[in-house]
Amino acid sequence: MIDPGQAVQQSTAPPARAVAPVTKLLGGVIFGLAFGFLLQKGGVGKFNILTGQLLLQDFTVAKVMLTAIVVGMAGIFPLHHFAKVNLHIKPTRLGANIIGGLLFGAGFALMGYCPGTAAAALGQGSWDTLFGMAGLVAGSWIFAEFSGWTKRTIEKWGDLGKVLLPDLLHVRRGPFVIVVVGLLTAGLFVLHRYFPR
């Protein structure tokens, strides 16, 4: 059996040019169009659906996300196993993931859109998302101002490197993926049963 991690060409070389190759950008345009289309059709560009999820009144967001995770996982891991795709794993840094995650959530509740759904919301004419988008740009800048400091502090707390759940639990990826797909699917059935929307 091939080791998929070794078999696919690595793509992590730092980008040199200010503009990515046109063919690559073309893919971004096509897939971005599809993503925005799906987000809006799924209702997750709507303020009341996003906030409704955080109020635990409307479970549309959870249904969309869990289905995407199940379907995505069921394709990505086989493709990776047969060396057709690279995995793109971000490092686990417990301090940064937890603190950043909590801040993100708080901001999400205040703004009512998240970075991707804000874009879809703009497309559907929810102009208030523009305030949030301006805030996202400003917040990114503020983070950059602090990034030297966060690198020396928060990002060092609990730095575990790139870790997948099955590696952490010392189980084989294939069976683990099958179990997780089963569990998440069961979770979706429960959501569907108890939350009509």
Add this chain to the structure above:
Amino acid sequence: MRTSYKVALLLGGLAWLASPTVFAAGNAVNSLDYPGPAWSPYVVGAGIGVLSWLTFYFSDEPIGASSFYAGVSGFIGKLFAKRHTQSLAYFKDNPPRVSWEFVFVLATIVGGALAAVTGGEFVNEWLPPMWQARFGDSLALRAAFGTGGGVLMAFGARLAGGCTSGHGISGTMQLNLASWISVICFFIGGITVAMTLFKP
């Protein structure tokens, strides 16, 4: 960056965070009274899952959104203070560029517009009705919450390493530990603040 500048930013942020407590009881709202999704969430979720296969296979990229905003901030920064921008650790590691994700998010706006127009859901509104029911007609208040929320969210996304797309969908489907921890924290933080804001 000078220390006084950092302290001012932090204090400003904290004061802003405390501001919602100023708003006393308003109307209770139920999000289910407002429009739902046009399509089944399972169909849309499956579509996004398949889209992920395609972005991995054809573009060698995971779906993500938040770094778009960092890119925009970097471009603006380079316009006004090129050397300072290039001296910042984040922009040293991630120089602003017209990347795959950059055009991806721009196209997401257009995709959202196509979906809204074809589905008769182009709303053309400055205040979401549910927001109005809870907080009234002030656009300034919405602007303050939106901008402040955006600032916090971007800071959090950069610290955590991704957003609801990059961690919440792309990372979790790869069974990335960082992503599962982050997305759980997104919802802990989000549910706590939303409950405080919307349940008087």
